[in-house]
Amino acid sequence: MKPFTRTLAAMALAVGLASGAQAQDRLSFKAIGQPLATGLIQKNKEQPFFEQFAAKTGLPIDVDYKPIDTLGIKDTEQLRVMKAGLFDFVSLRVSQNSRDEPMLLGLDLVGASPDYATGAKVSKAWFDTVDQRLQQQFQVKLLAVWPFGPQILFCKKPISKLADIKGMKVRVYDQNLAKFIELVGGTPVPVAFADTHQSLSLGVVDCAVTGPSSANSAGWPEVTTHQLPLGFQMALNGYAITLKAWNRLKPDQQAKMSAAFDTLSKDIWAYSEELFQDALNCNAGKDPCTTGKKFKLTQVAVSPADLELVRGAVSKTSLPVWAEVCDKSNPGCSQKWTAAVGPVLGLK
Incomplete structure (x- = not known):
């Protein structure tokens, strides 16, 4: 084999090994989304985020995202499904899963969040307590909380x-x-x-x-x-990840993921408020x-x-x-x- 040919072969082998290593480093996670029937937040914010997960987070993670109403799973069973390890991420429907974990409903008691500003303060105040409880009982970590808006x-x-x-x-x-x-x-x-x-x-x-x-x-x-x-x-919902999936990430990757979900939730808070007034107008023909x-x-x-x-x-x-x-x-x-x-x- 000529020196130049040997060099090309060596380069090809190195590229192949590097590609293989990158492929091994890349993770694949499965996500349960909000029902398609819930509308624009699911369609315009949530689904694009998960489908473009690597680009949105800067992490080598591909996500197989499925709205829950396409999976044959009840939205009241999300925590059980996550605990069983069948999915890695969940767009957690708070009220619907409060029978399995009553602490969740502390995020959204009737009358506690009559407006967006109060809802944000309530969810921030109760977030850490809920996160600790979910980790303890279901091996699930809470990443963010966001609202559909006033019900x-x-x-x-x-x-x-x-x-x-x-x-x-x-x-x-x-x-x-x-x-x-x-x-x-x-x-x-x-x-x-x-x-x-x-x-x-x-x-x-x-x-x-x-x-x-x-x-x-x-x-x-x-x-x-x-x-x-x-x-x-306020119809608060959350994003959560199993501890098994979370612990597959390095500390700097965990920080990136937390930051990305924080950005997403802030985006949804603002978008939800825009939708609320516009939808009231639409429903009334204004x-x-x-x-x-x-x-x-x-x-x-x-x-x-x-x-x-x-x-x-x-x-x-x-x-x-x-x-x-x-x-x-x-x-x-x-x-x-x-x-x-x-x-x-x-x-x-």
């Missing part, structure tokens, strides 16, 4: 105030909200988001609670007539409407009395109800919440 009321019967739901069946998604609806005089009915449109259409429920953008994406205004833009909860389809819902004015009713729910209903459940599975849970979150809300 409001949609009805297929005329309403002019919150008290008008008395005697009506209302779709809810967690026990905290269910207790509040009972307090107001409604009958709470647990219905999965994907089934709510049909439930409204068939009269299984008279009203339902979700964010205005998600309602628009799912076509709820086709089967309702009124929207009351009074925020019960301009500007740039993110959804125009409908003709009657927008009910929020009265000071209704606003006070929701804000007062924390001390009167949502905290006592949740505390009983959380303290039963984790003694001292509500005391920790009061110490951490109470000062944010002015509670003693």
Whole structure:
């Protein structure tokens, strides 16, 4: 073999070995996403982030991302699926998984986050406690928390105030909200988001609670007539990773990943707030409407009395109800919440 040929062969071998080493260093993770049916945050923020994960994070990681409603997995089973090691990342639906871990719901008690600014403070105050609990119980690390936005009321019967739901069946998604609806005089009915449109259409429920953008994406205004833009909860969700996957990363890689999820969550907080007002306009057939389809819902004015009713729910209903459940599975849970979150809300 001539010297030049030997040099080329050596270079080719070196490149091949280097490529092999790079391939070995590259990681492949699987992710559970939000349901497709939830709309624009999933479509425009979450899915692109995971599908471009290496570019977004600067990490040699490829992610196989699947929305949960394409997997045949219930959104109430996310923590169990993660603990079993079937996925590495999860876009965690907080309320839906609070039966398996009640501490989660401390992020989003009814009345605790009537607006985005308060919601951000509450989630920051409770974040570390939830993270520690998830690591301990499910071997899952919390990376970020973000909101769909204020969850409001949609009805297929005329309403002019919150008290008008008395005697009506209302779709809810967690026990905290269910207790509040009972307090107001409604009958709470647990219905999965994907089934709510049909439930409204068939009269299984008279009203339902979700964010205005998600309602628009799912076509709820086709089967309702009124929207009351009074925020019960912020519909907080989280991003989490199994400790097994997390521990495969070097410390500098962990720092990069944390920073990337922090950036993503801040982006979603801002985007969610933009969507909220625009979707209210779209649902009511008003301009500007740039993110959804125009409908003709009657927008009910929020009265000071209704606003006070929701804000007062924390001390009167949502905290006592949740505390009983959380303290039963984790003694001292509500005391920790009061110490951490109470000062944010002015509670003693």
